Amino acid sequence: MRALLRWFPLWLALLAPALAGSPSPKVLHVGVGVDPQDLDPQIITGIPEARILRALCEGLVIIGPDGNLAPGVAQSWETSADGLQLTFRLRPEARWSDGQPLTARDFVASYQRILTAGLGARNAERLYPVVGAEDYHRGRLTDFSRTGFAAPEAHLLRLTLRQPATFLLQLLTMPEWLPVPLHVINRVGRPDQPGNRWTRAEHFVGNGAFTLRAWRPGQPLIVARSPTYWGRATVRLDEIHFHPIEDAGVEERLFRQGRLHLTQTVPAAKIAPYRREQPDSLRIDPFGGLYYYVFNTRRPPFDDSRVRRALALALDREALTRYVSQGGEEPAYSAVRPGLAGYPGAPTFRADPAEARRLLAAAGFPGGRGFPRMELLYNTAEQHRALAEAVQQRWRRELGIEVTLLNQEWTVYLDTINRSHAFQLARGGWVTAEPHIHLERWQTGHATNQAGWSHAGYDRLLAAALAAPTTAERYTRYREMETILAEEMPFIPVYFHTLPRLVSPKVLGYRTTLEDAFPWAAVDLRP
Incomplete structure (x- = not known):
């Protein structure tokens, strides 16, 4: 009887969520290999940072769960007959994570920021297909209103191109085309200042399915489901913990121990054993x-x-x-x-x-x-x-x-x-x-x-x-x-x-895309 009494508090703790009628939070643990360099989509150049940002931010167009282009903030778009103009109709319900409306003007302001030479954005040239983008970036044009970025209405964005660019929609899925919150960036520092601390957890504002909850060097970066995301009703995960683990052997051991659901990579020496013994956990895409x-x-x-x-x-x-x-x-x-x-x-x-x-x-x-x-x-x-x-x-x-x-x-x-x-x-x-x-x-x-x-x-x-x-x-x-x-x-x-990559059988709906750009909003966890 004494032994039963000793274990009773533990049983009660384990049963508490069920007795209360509330399921345990769904927390996905993901290896990302390294500590992110930054979380400013206009500054980053690495793949680990881009993976994380796809949880925190959303562009006009995204890579959908099937690996093809899908609507993001833009609920629809049209291309002119000559291929020189793309018009995007934005979702009126789109919001920043601080509750502020997200409009076409936010996108135009974001593009002006990345093309401001003082920011030193290494991927600014990805915007050069748009009229005037290169001239503004190189200082040959000072009036941004003369570029091909325009917001004729609050939820209408228009891009005018120098020549038809059939690959532009694919470009729009990349981090440099993501919107950034100028109303926050301006409050924290200069908008063209590299290293502006707006990306710290205490300041960060995004527009994605998750918000930044914690980020400290050497520790898991934690994102939580956003209450303001336009598609929040379809998001299944409560949190994602991105673990910066450079040693692939350590990452693999954590996976075996059940402490990671998804790894960044697999040690070469472990691929053959997983093929033989746990083929359901190994994916090579x-x-x-x-x-x-x-x-x-x-x-x-x-x-x-x-x-x-x-x-x-x-x-x-x-x-x-x-x-x-x-x-x-x-x-x-x-x-x-x-x-x-x-x-x-x-x-x-x-x-x-x-x-x-x-x-x-x-x-x-x-x-x-x-x-x-x-x-x-x-x-x-x-x-x-x-x-x-x-x-x-x-x-x-x-x-x-x-x-x-x-x-x-x-x-x-x-x-x-x-x-x-x-x-x-x-x-x-x-x-x-x-x-x-x-x-x-x-x-x-x-x-x-x-x-x-x-x-x-x-x-x-x-x-x-x-x-x-x-x-x-x-x-x-x-x-x-x-x-x-x-x-x-x-x-x-x-x-x-x-x-x-090692993927736990508990992970539902996840797949690798050609750019490792799968939308985290589409991932679920089995109990």
């Missing part, structure tokens, strides 16, 4: 990303295309994907995955160690002699380390080149490759379901051209692709651009991503 190594072409000897091509041609991508990454990745011999969005691309080069050695000798480094010791930079993660070590060994064996490996924590790494450019060769990744976005970033002076590479012929072809009257003609220009990339090799394509 297509992903619109390219894994690459980017050269700093501002620095010798990487200003010589022969050196860059030698390093690229020496790699054995089949071995890297089969024995190192092990996630079903596709070896990459082009910049854009063939078949992406219907793009009929094709390999533009092939592995050729003998040609690699010839190129290196022609550049003045026969057998690797006299080649300066170089550093290969990657952000801290087991899968990046393992791949870098395999590449290091391959170049030593095939080319006689010694490589030092350097890893940096996520935010330091982003600053190194995007701002200080204090690297020789660095790991890179680029994720999009649109071929144009893969290719436009290598134009001269583009903010995301980490290589610092420039080629006048490539720039002309990009302009011709944008002006192409048909998709087929645009794709022809893309293939010509890919040929130049293969000849110049400002970066080394390694493989086209898949996305290995």
Whole structure:
């Protein structure tokens, strides 16, 4: 009897929710790999940040649960007969999380902010298809009302384009097109001030299905269901806890212990065991990303295309994907995955160690002699380390080149490759379901051209692709651009991503999309 009395309080605690008639909160635990760099959609450049922001913010158009474009804040849209004007009708019930109405003017003000040069938004060029956007961003136009962004009515937004851009709706799903709350940003600091603290939990206001509840470095970032979201009646989760876990092994152990429902990745050595023993928990899905190594072409000897091509041609991508990454990745011999969005691309080069050695000798480094010791930079993660070590060994064996490996924590790494450019060769990744976005970033002076590479012929072809009257003609220009990339090799394509992930059977409705942009509002949890 004494033993029963001792356990009675615990039983009572466990039974309390049922006795009270209220179910336990539905809390989804998700691994995101790293602490987010920021939560300002106009500043961020990383995939982990974008995943989180899709819970907190919503754009005009979203990627729906079926992986296709779906209405977001815009309940409908129309394209003019000449393809030069898109008109969006916004939901009148849309609200910011502080209860303020969300209007077309908020979108126009958001676009003006990202195009303000002082903000230093690295993805501002994604708005250049709109009339006047580039001129305003570059200071050639000072009156924003003369751009193609207009709000003729409170819930009517109009975009006027420089030329038809069939890929624009896909662009609108990306973070830089999200609205930001200028009424909050202006209260906290200057709107064009990088690092404005409006994204702290105590200030943050969004318009998504969830609101920011807690965010501290090294701790889970917590979002809670928003009471002001227009579609709140369909949201099933009460909270999502995003866990910043850089070590994939630790993340996998937490999944096995039931402390994570969804991982960011899977350790390569664990993929085969999960395939055998827990196939229902393992998902390996297509992903619109390219894994690459980017050269700093501002620095010798990487200003010589022969050196860059030698390093690229020496790699054995089949071995890297089969024995190192092990996630079903596709070896990459082009910049854009063939078949992406219907793009009929094709390999533009092939592995050729003998040609690699010839190129290196022609550049003045026969057998690797006299080649300066170089550093290969990657952000801290087991899968990046393992791949870098395999590449290091391959170049030593095939080319006689010694490589030092350097890893940096996520935010330091982003600053190194995007701002200080204090690297020789660095790991890179680029994720999009649109071929144009893969290719436009290598134009001269583009903010995301980490290589610092420039080629006048490539720039002309990009302009011709944008002006192409048909998709087929645009794709022809893309293939010509890919040929130049293969000849110049400002970066080394390694493989086209898949996305290995562990998903608990308790998670309902979740799927991976090509941009990892699944709407969190559509996810549910089984008790």
